[in-house]
Amino acid sequence: MKVLIIDDELNIREQMKKYLLLENIDAVCSENALSAQKIIRESIFDAVLVDLKMPGMDGLSFIKWVRQEGFRIPIIMISAYGDISDAVSALKEGAQDYVVKPFNPEEIVIKLKALVEAQNLRNIMELENRKANSSENEIIGISNHMQKIREFVNRLTNTTSTVLITGESGTGKEVVARNIHKNSTSASSPFVPINIGGVLDNLLESELFGYEKGAFTGALSRKIGMFEIASGGTLFLDEIGDMPMSLQVKLLRVLQEHCIIRLGSTQLIPINARIICATNKNLEEEVKNGKFREDLFYRLNVIRINIPPLRERKEDIPVLASSILSRFNRMMGKKISGFTVEAMDKLKKYPFYGNVRELENVIERAVIFTDTDLIQSSELELSSEFYKKAENSLILDKSNNAVSLKDLEKSAIINALERWEGNRTKAALELKISRRTLISKIHEFGLDL
Numbered sequence: 092m093k094v095l096i097i098d099d100e101l102n103i104r105e106q107m108k109k110y111l112l113l114e115n116i117d118a119v120c121s122e123n124a125l126s127a128q129k130i131i132r133e134s135i136f137d138a139v140l141v142d143l144k145m146p147g148m149d150g151l152s153f154i155k156w157v158r159q160e161g162f163r164i165p166i167i168m169i170s171a172y173g174d175i176s177d178a179v180s181a182l183k184e185g186a187q188d189y190v191v192k193p194f195n196p197e198e199i200v201i202k203l204k205a206l207v208e209a210q211n212l213r214n215i216m217e218l219e220n221r222k223a224n225s226s227e228n229e230i231i232g233i234s235n236h237m238q239k240i241r242e243f244v245n246r247l248t249n250t251t252s253t254v255l256i257t258g259e260s261g262t263g264k265e266v267v268a269r270n271i272h273k274n275s276t277s278a279s280s281p282f283v284p285i286n287i288g289g290v291l292d293n294l295l296e297s298e299l300f301g302y303e304k305g306a307f308t309g310a311l312s313r314k315i316g317m318f319e320i321a322s323g324g325t326l327f328l329d330e331i332g333d334m335p336m337s338l339q340v341k342l343l344r345v346l347q348e349h350c351i352i353r354l355g356s357t358q359l360i361p362i363n364a365r366i367i368c369a370t371n372k373n374l375e376e377e378v379k380n381g382k383f384r385e386d387l388f389y390r391l392n393v394i395r396i397n398i399p400p401l402r403e404r405k406e407d408i409p410v411l412a413s414s415i416l417s418r419f420n421r422m423m424g425k426k427i428s429g430f431t432v433e434a435m436d437k438l439k440k441y442p443f444y445g446n447v448r449e450l451e452n453v454i455e456r457a458v459i460f461t462d463t464d465l466i467q468s469s470e471l472e473l474s475s476e477f478y479k480k481a482e483n484s485l486i487l488d489k490s491n492n493a494v495s496l497k498d499l500e501k502s503a504i505i506n507a508l509e510r511w512e513g514n515r516t517k518a519a520l521e522l523k524i525s526r527r528t529l530i531s532k533i534h535e536f537g538l539d540l
């Protein structure tokens with residue numbers, strides 16, 4: 092963190108700078124507002140501390156100038172006792188907070204940290220909103236299934252019901268969630284994503300619910316949680332399958348009662364954010380195994396959107412590939428116009444276990460290395476192991492009619508066994524047959540090693 096201190100008193104500048112350094116906060120000092128104007132233009136600061144009464148340009152005019160110039164940096168004003176009415180005008184001009192001299196440096200540090208965190212959050216929200224509203228987030232795909240998903244998303248415009256999005260990793264669950272938000276009546280309110288699996292269990296609750304100052308050691312100021320931040324908009328709970336049991340109960344309560352209580356408080360706060368959840372886990376299985384609450388599952392499963400893996404909708408590969416290509420062309424300033432026929436064939440044959448995200452990675456690498464007008468097959472670096480598997484085993488390709496049902500069955504079994512490295516229980520689960528049936532089919536096809 093880097094802070095600009097503006098005060099005409101040398102004492103205050105030096106003391107503050109020393110104290111901030113102890114807290115690992117960098118400080119640059121300026122003895123008047125005029126030189127501060129130059130400094131703030133030339134370097135990036137996270138916050139400004141400015142004295143009110145200074146010779147020449149005073150603090151109030153400085154704050155006015157900062158806002159006129161469009162700097163959004165948080166400002167804390169320092170005022171002497173008795174200048175309170177000026178402090179109020181400073182808040183009106185765009186300062187976020189003020190302290191009264193003589194002040195406790197610790198108080199300033201707490202205020203600084205809270206302001207900077209709030210500003211960071213605002214920046215993130217804005218970025219998220221821009222992302223949510225940009226055309227880069229269209230749901231691309233011509234397969235029946237993707238067309239149905241698009242239609243379905245359009246029909247969700249007027250409801251605020253909870254939506255559960257399922258699908259393998261990289262299938263586009265977040266893309267769909269952003270589209271639901273973008274098409275909703277609350278599109279101008281925030282879209283707040285949180286990756287449940289990415290937050291430590293003991294932090295998750297305070298991230299979601301927020302806390303009051305003093306709720307626990309280290310709770311130095313109030314923190315607003317994600318449920319409240321998403322107010323009027325959409326809260327996207329990604330990887331919901333990773334939510335610890337103890338929090339599952341609390342989420343269920345929020346969904347039923349539409350209010351929350353911040354940690355360390357007793358006050359009920361109404362919540363009107365729409366909740367969208369996503370997971371690549373099989374929640375029905377998780378419920379069976381006692382890892383996910385059944386009541387919560389039913390509460391979330393009101394509207395369900397399942398996105399099939401890319402290998403089951405290969406018609407989507409060409410449109411996705413060309414849209415991804417034009418995006419990377421734009422980003423890298425290239426003008427590659429497409430793929431050779433062999434290159435596209437290669438993409439269409441590949442099983443893409445990492446789904447659209449893997450397709451993006453493959454194309455990104457190819458765009459970096461291609462100097463020609465079309466991407467060549469040799470420039471697509473597909474994971475050779477999967478590629479060989481795909482080549483060797485029969486591919487469930489709709490255009491290929493000359494295959495017997497038995498061959499298809501055999502190839503599905505080989506694929507599943509290879510994917511699960513010979514684990515028959517998991518392969519059977521994937522094939523939706525019993526382990527016994529799988530073993531007898533393995534005998535029948537002579538697949539046992």
Ligand SMILES: Nc1ncnc2c1ncn2[C@@H]1O[C@H](COP(=O)(O)OP(=O)(O)OP(=O)(O)O)[C@@H](O)[C@H]1O
Pocket residue numbers: 228229230231232258259260261262263264265266267370371447448451
């Ligand atoms: N139908 C689609 N149209 C356009 N882009 C897509 C589509 N599906 C996926 N993508 C792109 O693929 C990438 C992965 O998508 P996304 O992050 O939505 O997947 P996910 O299902 O949330 O994955 P994970 O489970 O790993 O979080 C993103 O960059 C996204 O833009």
Ligand SMILES: [Mg+2]
Pocket residue numbers: 264265329
């Ligand atoms: Mg995701």
